[in-house]
Amino acid sequence: MRIGLHDAEKEYLKKKSFPNYALMKISAWHKAQGDTAEWWNPLYRYDRVYSSKVFDFTPVDPYLPEDAVRGGTGYRDIPMDKTLPPEIDDMFPDYSVYPDCDYAIGYITRGCPNHCRWCVVPQKEGMIRPYRIWKEIVRQDTDKLVLMDNNILACEYGLKQLESLIGSGYRIDLNQGMDARLVTEQVADILSRLDWIRFIRFSCDQRAQIIPVRRTVELLMERGVRPYRIFIYLLVTSDLEDASERVEALKGYKSINLYAQAERNERLGVMPNDMQMEFQQRYVYSGRYRRETWEEYCRRKGLS
Numbered sequence: 090m091r092i093g094l095h096d097a098e099k100e101y102l103k104k105k106s107f108p109n110y111a112l113m114k115i116s117a118w119h120k121a122q123g124d125t126a127e128w129w130n131p132l133y134r135y136d137r138v139y140s141s142k143v144f145d146f147t148p149v150d151p152y153l154p155e156d157a158v159r160g161g162t163g164y165r166d167i168p169m170d171k172t173l174p175p176e177i178d179d180m181f182p183d184y185s186v187y188p189d190c191d192y193a194i195g196y197i198t199r200g201c202p203n204h205c206r207w208c209v210v211p212q213k214e215g216m217i218r219p220y221r222i223w224k225e226i227v228r229q230d231t232d233k234l235v236l237m238d239n240n241i242l243a244c245e246y247g248l249k250q251l252e253s254l255i256g257s258g259y260r261i262d263l264n265q266g267m268d269a270r271l272v273t274e275q276v277a278d279i280l281s282r283l284d285w286i287r288f289i290r291f292s293c294d295q296r297a298q299i300i301p302v303r304r305t306v307e308l309l310m311e312r313g314v315r316p317y318r319i320f321i322y323l324l325v326t327s328d329l330e331d332a333s334e335r336v337e338a339l340k341g342y343k344s345i346n347l348y349a350q351a352e353r354n355e356r357l358g359v360m361p362n363d364m365q366m367e368f369q370q371r372y373v374y375s376g377r378y379r380r381e382t383w384e385e386y387c388r389r390k391g392l393s
């Protein structure tokens with residue numbers, strides 16, 4: 090069979106994009122059956138086309154065949170908890186479809202025990218549970234491992250796996266941001282001894298997380314981690330006072346990396362307003378926050 094693969098984000102962004110885990114597994118499975126798999130081209134005919142769309146805002150390709158097998162949270166008519174068939178999910182991803190990707194990706198755990206208002210993970214993945222051992226995920230041609238676990242610290246198994254990565258020769262990134270509320274002295278010991286590709290990432294999505302995030306930064310600093318290695322995701326809801334308070338509480342760690350994300354969930358009809366975008370783009374991305382408070386910034390710009 091001739092298989093066409095469609096990565097909606099790759100098509101839309103027209104540049105190097107994060108590899109699509111499901112499509113790589115689908116490609117691997119079909120190739121193992123003796124099929125061919127290639128990027129879908131609307132001018133060619135295929136026996137089957139698979140399309141994945143991760144984000145709500147990525148446009149739907151109007152030329153996709155009607156019988157394309159679709160998946161991903163970006164397709165709003167597809168149940169959020171739809172998963173790959175087990176025989177495909179068990180495949181090692183076919184990295185050859187993303188030749189620029191020089192790292193392995195995967196999950197050690199799936200799911201999350203929490204139910205944050207803005208997050209689709211509990212609905213999509215369910216309760217946290219073990220999923221893979223890291224040795225099954227790594228590639229032999231690179232020492233980089235990017236883990237997409239949503240709340241690895243909430244799972245004893247996940248912590249044990251992280252601990253066993255210490256001294257393995259692999260450099261890791263946990264790209265979803267860890268929950269600082271779960272960082273104890275023992276967890277900080279593990280995190281500080283791991284080899285990170287670049288950043289150690291945490292989330293600070295509401296003011297209640299300020300104290301745990303600050304405590305985590307201090308625990309890591311005591312163990313030799315410099316603030317420039319720490320990266321904090323800041324959810325920016327319409328409560329900009331809350332977001333501003335978090336920025337002020339964290340920017341004192343001089344070289345810490347703050348990354349604002351305006352809340353957006355098209356499925357729930359949640360779209361960022363202009364002030365959230367101003368906060369995200371012009372105030373935090375630009376680094377203005379280092380020189381003035383949000384209040385001072387708004388006054389100077391005549392924003393209300």
Ligand code: SF4
Nearest residue numbers: 201203205208210239
């Ligand atoms: S802790 Fe993280 S993954 Fe879990 S529900 Fe909250 S935002 Fe989502």
